[in-house]
Amino acid sequence: MFHALVAIKQVPDTTNIRIDPETGNLVREGVPAIMNPYDAHALAEAVKWKRKLGGKVTVVSMGPPSFITTIREAIELGADRGILLSDRKFAGADTLATSYVLAAAIEVIHKEEPISLLFFGKQAIDGDTAQVGPGVAVRLELPILTYATKIRAVDLENGFVTVERHTEHWVEVVETPMPTMLTCEKEIAEIPFAPLPDLIRSLRYDPEIWTMSAGPLEFDKQQVGVLGSPTIVFKMGTPPLPEPGEKFNTREVGVEKAVKLALDKAAAAGVLQAVLGGAQ
Amino acid sequence: MTTRRFWVFIEQVEGNVHPVSWELLGVARDLASQVAAEAEEKGDAVVVEAVLLGDKVEAIAQEALGYGADRVYLIDDPVVAYYRNCPYYKGIAAVAEKYAPEVFLIGATILGRDLAGAVATALHTGLTADCTGLEMGEVRGVKHKLLLATRPAFGGNIMATIVCRQHTPQMSSVRPRVFPMPEYDPAAEGEIIREPLGVTEAGALTCILEFLHHQEKSVDIEYADVIVAGGRGLETPENFQLIQQLADVLGGVVGASRPCIDAGWIDSAQQVGQSGKTVRPKLYIAAGISGALQHKVGMQNSDFIIAINSDPQAPIFEVADVGIVGDLFQVIPAMIAQIEAYQQEAAT
Ligand SMILES: Cc1cc2nc3c(=O)[nH]c(=O)nc-3n(C[C@H](O)[C@H](O)[C@H](O)COP(=O)(O)OP(=O)(O)OC[C@H]3O[C@@H](n4cnc5c(N)ncnc54)[C@H](O)[C@@H]3O)c2cc1C
Numbered sequence: 165m166f167h168a169l170v171a172i173k174q175v176p177d178t179t180n181i182r183i184d185p186e187t188g189n190l191v192r193e194g195v196p197a198i199m200n201p202y203d204a205h206a207l208a209e210a211v212k213w214k215r216k217l218g219g220k221v222t223v224v225s226m227g228p229p230s231f232i233t234t235i236r237e238a239i240e241l242g243a244d245r246g247i248l249l250s251d252r253k254f255a256g257a258d259t260l261a262t263s264y265v266l267a268a269a270i271e272v273i274h275k276e277e278p279i280s281l282l283f284f285g286k287q288a289i290d291g292d293t294a295q296v297g298p299g300v301a302v303r304l305e306l307p308i309l310t311y312a313t314k315i316r317a318v319d320l321e322n323g324f325v326t327v328e329r330h331t332e333h334w335v336e337v338v339e340t341p342m343p344t345m346l347t348c349e350k351e352i353a354e355i356p357f358a359p360l361p362d363l364i365r366s367l368r369y370d371p372e373i374w375t376m377s378a379g380p381l382e383f384d385k386q387q388v389g390v391l392g393s394p395t396i397v398f399k400m401g402t403p404p405l406p407e408p409g410e411k412f413n414t415r416e417v418g419v420e421k422a423v424k425l426a427l428d429k430a431a432a433a434g435v436l437q438a439v440l441g442g443a444q
Numbered sequence: 445m446t447t448r449r450f451w452v453f454i455e456q457v458e459g460n461v462h463p464v465s466w467e468l469l470g471v472a473r474d475l476a477s478q479v480a481a482e483a484e485e486k487g488d489a490v491v492v493e494a495v496l497l498g499d500k501v502e503a504i505a506q507e508a509l510g511y512g513a514d515r516v517y518l519i520d521d522p523v524v525a526y527y528r529n530c531p532y533y534k535g536i537a538a539v540a541e542k543y544a545p546e547v548f549l550i551g552a553t554i555l556g557r558d559l560a561g562a563v564a565t566a567l568h569t570g571l572t573a574d575c576t577g578l579e580m581g582e583v584r585g586v587k588h589k590l591l592l593a594t595r596p597a598f599g600g601n602i603m604a605t606i607v608c609r610q611h612t613p614q615m616s617s618v619r620p621r622v623f624p625m626p627e628y629d630p631a632a633e634g635e636i637i638r639e640p641l642g643v644t645e646a647g648a649l650t651c652i653l654e655f656l657h658h659q660e661k662s663v664d665i666e667y668a669d670v671i672v673a674g675g676r677g678l679e680t681p682e683n684f685q686l687i688q689q690l691a692d693v694l695g696g697v698v699g700a701s702r703p704c705i706d707a708g709w710i711d712s713a714q715q716v717g718q719s720g721k722t723v724r725p726k727l728y729i730a731a732g733i734s735g736a737l738q739h740k741v742g743m744q745n746s747d748f749i750i751a752i753n754s755d756p757q758a759p760i761f762e763v764a765d766v767g768i769v770g771d772l773f774q775v776i777p778a779m780i781a782q783i784e785a786y787q788q789e790a791a792t
Pocket residue numbers: 178179180289598599600674675676677678700701702703704715716717718719720721731732733734735736737738739742752753754755758770771772773
């Protein structure tokens with residue numbers, strides 16, 4: 165059976181984040197929480213293959229109870245089962261501790277129902293680290309294909325998947341034995357409109373909630389949350405600004421003159437000579 | 445006496461080294477010098493070392509010495525002829541376990557970020573992603589200086605400095621082009637130490653079947669000397685031709701702000717900023733770009749910045765060496781004409 169596991173995270177919509185100019189603090193009020201966009205595309209691809217091959221999609225997420233809305237959204241998009249890993253002790257986790265919790269849970273899920281493919285987002289837009297996927301893959305000793313853009317074929321019979329992933333230089337076509345982890349680019353799949361039955365089901369869906377000990381496994385308290393995180397935030401601040409340079413206004417001096425004055429500055433700094441030397 | 449090792453991963457693909465590797469050897473040297481005094485007091489040695497994987501890449505190891513490595517650990521094996529996550533991270537983790545580096549820097553390229561997360565997990569240590577600032581500094585309760593790794597957080601609205609207090613190596617992936625290229629010394633000497641990979645082809649887990657678009661080259665803005673970048677002020681994709689013309693007379697390439705990529709006006713490889721490329725050309729011209737923080741973090745290290753914007757309050761002027769307040773549709777043609785005239789003058 166095809167069983168896809170998708171790791172989804174709820175994130176603040178960073179396009180709407182503002183800094184209070186007075187205090188320098190983050191303004192969180194009114195910032196909507198969304199499913200990490202890369203995870204949504206990864207989920208769409210998982211659901212696409214489920215519809216093609218038959219099978220099941222399980223989503224898993226680590227976070228506070230408010231993440232339930234994101235799990236319901238995943239059900240709406242076609243996931244069958246949702247698990248929220250939620251405990252106060254998980255809070256403050258860096259990527260190492262996050263990958264521990266996710267990997268431990270995934271191992272249990274895999275024992276219940278063997279997983280064929282694991283779908284992660286390329287990165288979560290709140291931290292942009294792109295570290296959790298590789299971290300989970302190493303812990304579970306799975307092959308990992310990052311920056312996946314297309315699944316060419318899933319061969320359930322022989323247990324192989326063929327995937328396109330991009331690198332800085334080219335697109336690689338790669339074959340790996342399953343289970344394999346993919347971290348997905350948005351191109352992997354379009355997000356479809358939810359069919360009505362899924363939509364209705366999602367409204368009433370209650371995800372399973374696994375805590376430190378209430379659930380099918382006991383997490384190691386040394387490895388979760390702040391205790392399990394080697395990194396800490398030492399300080400935060402807004403970046404300092406350099407001295408701004410001179411401005412010439414075309415309204416005041418005319419276009420030709422403003423351009424000339426600006427280019428003279430560049431010439432005085434030796435820049436124009438340096439670059440035009442290269443251009444000839 | 446202990447040896448404090450500052451490590452840099454050397455990224456090569458088909459024998460071509462990603463320049464960020466050399467940039468990192470430069471920073472590592474700098475970081476090492478920041479602990480020189482405290483190390484001397486304790487009688488510790490401080491060294492900069494490189495880790496290189498590939499198939500028949502000894503010449504690159506030699507080059508790494510020229511860019512400042514005291515020693516290179518070389519894993520030369522056909523299994524790592526091309527990058528694959530599993531053999532790479534296992535090979536590197538084994539060498540790191542053997543020599544116990546204190547700091548380990550990896551370029552925040554596509555390859556480097558794939559690798560860094562795996563190595564850090566295998567070594568059970570902390571990793572700070574996509575850093576734009578590095579320094580060795582005092583941290584309360586710790587007897588020696590730690591790596592203070594600074595990176596943009598929350599969509600670039602804030603800078604966070606991260607430390608890894610009790611685990612080693614202290615790892616960071618570091619953005620290309622944030623740090624300058626160090627001098628190359630062809631006469632530099634050092635040691636090259638061969639290490640086994642310890643992974644067979646069967647243990648590599650993945651098999652690369654083919655490469656697509658192998659020969660195609662997209663515009664490389666990261667290492668360009670001149671970038672002319674356009675923003676939403678251009679209004680239509682066709683108007684990028686104007687930007688291209690100015691880039692052409694300057695022998696440069698075209699960059700863009702993110703809305704232009706989102707609107708499909710231009711290729712995503714040309715995006716400058718937080719979620720695009722960091723650049724530091726000799727000359728950066730920003731036209732019709734407001735200068736949001738996420739754009740500025742990607743270009744503020746340029747040697748010389750000219751901003752063209754009709755709004756005198758646009759934040760792009762804060763980082764510009766010189767600004768022209770005006771309509772880009774008038775300013776750019778005038779600029780092209782004047783540069784051409786300047787060139788002709790210089791030629792005679
Ligand atoms: C997580 C995150 C990551 C991001 N990453 C990036 C990134 O990597 N790169 C990036 O660029 N942005 C990024 N952004 C977006 C960024 O916040 C800004 O929205 C974006 O840079 C604005 O682009 P712009 O300056 O082209 O457009 P606008 O802000 O709309 O500015 C257009 C400017 O053009 C000027 N103008 C208009 N007409 C003319 C004219 N005729 N002549 C001269 N000037 C004119 C206007 O005065 C204005 O200043 C990111 C945002 C988030 C939340």
